[in-house]
Amino acid sequence: MKEIAFRDAIRDAMSEEMRRDERVLLMGEEVAEYNGAYKASQGMLDEFGPERVIDTPIAELGFAGIGVGAAVNGLRPIVEFMTFNFSLVAIDQIINSAAKMLSMSGGQYSVPMVFRGPTGNAGQLGAQHSQNFENWYANTPGLKVVVPSNPYDAKGLLKSSIRDNDPVIFMESELMYGDKMVIPDEEYLIPIGKADIKKPGKDVTIVSFGKMVPRVVMPAVQELAKQGIEAEVVDLRTVRPIDYDTVIQSIKKTNRCVIVEEAWPLASISSELAYWIQRYAFDFMDAPVLRVTNRDVPLPYAPTLIEEILPNVKRTIDAVNTVMYR
Numbered sequence: 001m002k003e004i005a006f007r008d009a010i011r012d013a014m015s016e017e018m019r020r021d022e023r024v025l026l027m028g029e030e031v032a033e034y035n036g037a038y039k040a041s042q043g044m045l046d047e048f049g050p051e052r053v054i055d056t057p058i059a060e061l062g063f064a065g066i067g068v069g070a071a072v073n074g075l076r077p078i079v080e081f082m083t084f085n086f087s088l089v090a091i092d093q094i095i096n097s098a099a100k101m102l103s104m105s106g107g108q109y110s111v112p113m114v115f116r117g118p119t120g121n122a123g124q125l126g127a128q129h130s131q132n133f134e135n136w137y138a139n140t141p142g143l144k145v146v147v148p149s150n151p152y153d154a155k156g157l158l159k160s161s162i163r164d165n166d167p168v169i170f171m172e173s174e175l176m177y178g179d180k181m182v183i184p185d186e187e188y189l190i191p192i193g194k195a196d197i198k199k200p201g202k203d204v205t206i207v208s209f210g211k212m213v214p215r216v217v218m219p220a221v222q223e224l225a226k227q228g229i230e231a232e233v234v235d236l237r238t239v240r241p242i243d244y245d246t247v248i249q250s251i252k253k254t255n256r257c258v259i260v261e262e263a264w265p266l267a268s269i270s271s272e273l274a275y276w277i278q279r280y281a282f283d284f285m286d287a288p289v290l291r292v293t294n295r296d297v298p299l300p301y302a303p304t305l306i307e308e309i310l311p312n313v314k315r316t317i318d319a320v321n322t323v324m325y326r
Helices: 005-019 044-048 059-070 084-098 134-138 151-163 212-226 244-254 269-280 303-309 313-323
Strands: 002-005 024-028 054-056 075-080 114-118 142-148 168-172 180-183 194-199 204-208 231-235 238-240 257-260 291-292
Touching: 002 005, 005 024, 005 044, 005 180, 024 044, 024 059, 044 054, 059 075, 059 084, 059 269, 059 291, 075 194, 084 114, 084 291, 134 142, 134 168, 134 238, 134 269, 142 151, 151 168, 151 180, 168 257, 180 238, 194 212, 204 212, 204 244, 204 313, 212 231, 212 257, 238 303, 244 269, 257 313, 291 313
Parallel strands: 024 054, 024 075, 075 114, 114 168, 142 168, 204 231, 204 257, 257 291
Antiparallel strands: 002 180, 142 238, 194 231
């Protein structure tokens, strides 16, 4: 057992898989000579060389396309975006090539690759660098979308993603790269599509994923405990596929649900969950499902406005008290 940071868990997962399988390679902006924009590939160039750790030009559409072609031809590339905001430049390759290749080729060509990098707000970076696209990519058949909330999950899920035969969108957070956690020395995998109950409880289910779990949900749960409310926390881990069964079973126990998501409210993951809950757990609900999401505006630069627009601890506690009729 050892304590490592989130960025180190990402590096260890990639390095272990590159040692295991010579078809795995890493490519992206500054992943090699600079050791990664967030130091998630520290030392990998020295170990694996420039043929497997490849610095690319600032040309996301181009190197995403090269990655798709490499995957179709038998390699297993990891394509790093410096931020998923930049994946918009490459979205045609992700949506129209990677996601659809298996279907359009009648099963002749799979695309075993990972697109990874940070998602969402990371402070005062402005509206163009603070967006969440988890629900966008989760809306696309052919893709799997993984959003870990801690270093342990990140390592196990990334290793599974690299081994998967489908294209995987693996979304991290700039704010979490320094988060530390004790993880096992021995190899482990976490299956894609299986949620995790981060904390059991009996009064209300809080569903979330990614950095909202450690940054918002768990602090809110600690405050709610002081009020005598025992919240159960369901961390989705992946948002395509979604582990609906774990969510529904939790709600059948607690009879109430709040969903916390860093994204705009329209057509979000929380919208989808709310539909499934009313469809399959309606008779167990003692209150309507409430969502805590971003306000429906581009994220501004001013820190006071950022705090108002993003999900936070107070808004989460207020939502729980509302479904508890308190």
